[in-house]
Structure formats: structure tokens, C-alpha cells
Amino acid sequence: MQKHNINLPIIITGRHLEITDAIREYATKKIESLHLDYPRIIEAKVILDVEHHRQIAEIILFCANHIVIEVKSTTEDIYASLDESTSKIARRMRKFKTRLLKSHRPRKDGSIRHIEQHVFHSDDLHSEEEHVEPTYVHKEAYKVRPLYPDEAILDLEMSDRTFVVFHNQKSHKLAIMFRRKDGEYGLIEPEDQAAK
16 A cells, blocks of 8 residues: 655746756655545656746546546646645546446457548648648657546546547447537447448
């Protein structure tokens, strides 16, 4: 049981803000004081930012079992933002653990599908043709994990992301769980047209 996160690697970064010893010590104590018995925290990142009069504290916890918890809080004081972010993490973890204990399921070995990527060259944007193929401006690595739909919802609740791509352990298909504008959740399971 992990009561205290002693000697935990904590990376504190400042954007538009100088990280003083007092801020570094305060952020470190807040992370180390998280009393989480599940999941085990492997590494923590704290990103502090100032935008106009807004003080932003973002905390990302990298935990065992590929669990990543992200929270962000904005107040008029950097210490208050850190307090609020720490409270959010604790609430999310309590909710996650409660749901996990209620619906513990055995894992089945399932294959993970990899989606083919297409990268367009920047010269295509400067073509003299009237029709230019659209391209994406941001790329990041994304792990597709085997999950049940309710676990995908938990994953969304523990992060600020709007969707999660996963291998549905119930239907054994690739699926997308997304957060709707009304606060509810939607599930997309692409149909394989070639199989029909």
C-alpha cells in the first residue's frame, strides 16, 4: 500500500514564470502528500504558467498499469491553483478506485490494431493547383489499450481529453469513446465495409 510518495521523480516546469525555491518546495510537498494506494505513481510533472492575470497549475501523474492522470486548474494565485489541482487528482482517483472495485473483470488477450498514418510534405501546401489536399498540423503518439467501455469513460473522467481510442474488450473491435457537449458520453465503433 502506497501511503506516501517518497523519492518520487517530480519535474517542475515554469512557463512565463520563474520557479522559486518556495514554489518548488510547495509543489513537491503537495505531490508527495497524495495518499494514493492505487495506482502507484511512477513519475509526476507539474507545469506552472501565467497568462495575463491567470495562474495555471497543470499536474500530470504517470502511474503503474499505463494510467495517466491529467488535471489543470486556473485561479488568481499559483498556490491556490496547485491546491485545486491536487484536490482534483485525489477526487478522480477515489472515483476510479471505487468503480474499479465494483466492476473488476478478467483481461482477455486481444490484439491491438495499428492505424496507418499518412504524412504530407510541406511543399504540397505551396502548390499552384487550385485544389490542395488538407493536412494535419499536430502529431502525437497514442497507445491503443484494451478496455471495457466503462473503463474508457473512467479514463475520460480522469483526464481533460475529449476522446479515447481503445480496443473494446466487449465487442473486440476498435472503438472511440468521446465526451459530448451535453456532458454525456458517445461510443463510435467503425464498421468494416470490406467484411460485408
